[in-house]
Amino acid sequence: MKKRQVTTITPNPAIDKTYWLEGLQPGRQNRVSRVRVDPGGKGLNIARLLKGYDLEVAAIGFFGGIIGRELIHMLRTEGVEITPVFVDGNTRTNTKIMDPTSGEETEINEPGPYVGAGEQKQLLQLLSDYAVQSGYTVFSGSLPQGCPADYYRDLIATAQTFGCKTLLDTSGAALREGIKAAPDLIKPNQQELSELLGREITTPAMAAEAAMELRRAYGIAVVVVSLGALGAVMASEEGTYHAIPPKVKPENTIGAGDSLMAGFIYGMVSDRPLAECLRLGVASGTLAVTDQATSVAKPQFEAVLAMEKRVELKRLD
Numbered sequence: 001m002k003k004r005q006v007t008t009i010t011p012n013p014a015i016d017k018t019y020w021l022e023g024l025q026p027g028r029q030n031r032v033s034r035v036r037v038d039p040g041g042k043g044l045n046i047a048r049l050l051k052g053y054d055l056e057v058a059a060i061g062f063f064g065g066i067i068g069r070e071l072i073h074m075l076r077t078e079g080v081e082i083t084p085v086f087v088d089g090n091t092r093t094n095t096k097i098m099d100p101t102s103g104e105e106t107e108i109n110e111p112g113p114y115v116g117a118g119e120q121k122q123l124l125q126l127l128s129d130y131a132v133q134s135g136y137t138v139f140s141g142s143l144p145q146g147c148p149a150d151y152y153r154d155l156i157a158t159a160q161t162f163g164c165k166t167l168l169d170t171s172g173a174a175l176r177e178g179i180k181a182a183p184d185l186i187k188p189n190q191q192e193l194s195e196l197l198g199r200e201i202t203t204p205a206m207a208a209e210a211a212m213e214l215r216r217a218y219g220i221a222v223v224v225v226s227l228g229a230l231g232a233v234m235a236s237e238e239g240t241y242h243a244i245p246p247k248v249k250p251e252n253t254i255g256a257g258d259s260l261m262a263g264f265i266y267g268m269v270s271d272r273p274l275a276e277c278l279r280l281g282v283a284s285g286t287l288a289v290t291d292q293a294t295s296v297a298k299p300q301f302e303a304v305l306a307m308e309k310r311v312e313l314k315r316l317d
């Protein structure tokens, strides 16, 4: 019996600083009307959400400087078990600008501190310690400077040797290389999928076709493609599905993908059929966009269950 249900791996965590600013003017002085600060980084968002959903979860990643220590403090205050690999330099601050009138969201993400080969090895070792105790390992977000594009491939291969299920949510070269390790699940969004395949994916039907193609080409058991307000499609051995969310008023869609992942993982951990995991994932993602925080400030599973009832599930194959 594994001690922990889920371990999330966040190589490039962040503090998210969100500004509310009407009519951003590049090249001019801009004054914001409101600001909020949240812990950020995809894997840390997933860990906080899963903790809020009452799962046994641990988080590991690279942290540095004052911001890194502040971030660890914020997470521990919420009761998230976190084991850092410390690096020189400062954990990044990612700036998000919300325009309340247009609804436009602008993201300015820093590259993160430099992570050397020794620290990369330390995280690999730490992952072995956690993978042996965990049912699922979740690899999320961009890689910091210094990490090669195939770093996730090595991490995933290591977790697989301990019989862990591996889930990957990243973009660009890290995604292209990471899928070569055949993780159990990937969750690109529409843009990440288009970039990966080198062609524009614009409809749920195209996304479903592309998801099936990726399963076949790389031996990935489950491919979920998130499509913003259109929900998400999934290709799996249990069928191809589209989960469609209800219409909601979006407050902040940043981190919605992490909430989708958290809902989906909750479903997997509780042995639900994959179509139900997708429905829970879309419910959790949709709930997140109604919250002003990047991801969700105070995740509660009862709210996900209420939203789940409003998500329509369609079989596509």
Ligand SMILES: Nc1ncnc2c1ncn2[C@@H]1O[C@H](COP(=O)(O)OP(=O)(O)OP(=O)(O)O)[C@@H](O)[C@H]1O
Pocket: 188, 189, 190, 226, 227, 228, 229, 230, 231, 232, 245, 246, 247, 248, 250, 253, 254, 255, 256, 257, 258, 259, 260, 281, 282, 283, 285, 286, 289
């Ligand atoms: N405008 C919206 N209305 C309703 N639900 C939404 C909206 N935007 C996102 N969602 C929900 O959140 C899920 C994930 O959204 P999205 O595809 O934007 O993820 P993402 O691009 O990976 O997000 P991020 O990288 O910011 O975490 C969707 O599948 C859907 O359930």
Ligand SMILES: O=P(O)(O)OC[C@@]1(O)O[C@H](CO)[C@@H](O)[C@@H]1O
Pocket: 012, 014, 015, 016, 039, 040, 041, 042, 045, 094, 107, 109, 140, 141, 142, 143, 171, 254, 255, 256, 257, 258, 294
């Ligand atoms: O730069 P990355 O690692 O791709 O994304 C980082 C990030 O934008 O993702 C999260 C939302 O999903 C935020 O908390 C965080 O700032």
